[in-house]
Amino acid sequence: MIKEVHIVRCDLCGMEFHSDDLLIENRMQRHQERHNPIGKPASSNIIRGKVNWLFVFSDKIKRGAQ
Ligand SMILES: [Zn+2]
Numbered sequence: 001m002i003k004e005v006h007i008v009r010c011d012l013c014g015m016e017f018h019s020d021d022l023l024i025e026n027r028m029q030r031h032q033e034r035h036n037p038i039g040k041p042a043s044s045n046i047i048r049g050k051v052n053w054l055f056v057f058s059d060k061i062k063r064g065a066q
Contacts, residue, residue, distance in 0.1 A: 007056040010035075012047045016056075028053065 006019035008028065012035055017024050032051045 009054040009056055011052045011054050012049060 008017045017027055034046060035048055035051055
């Protein structure tokens with residue numbers, strides 16, 4: 001039985017999340033807020049902007065749908 005590796009990567013800082021994480025949607029939302037905080041100043045070492053999530057299947061990378 002083949003279990004496909006599926007990783008979601010933030011293209012702003014390279015942080016990766018595993019798709020089998022039950023809290024992945026919550027983690028992705030919170031991570032987006034780190035890059036584009038509402039009403040709060042971001043840390044100076046964090047790139048601000050809209051996160052483009054990269055979906056990594058094994059050794060292939062394709063752009064995630066917006
Ligand atoms: Zn990031």
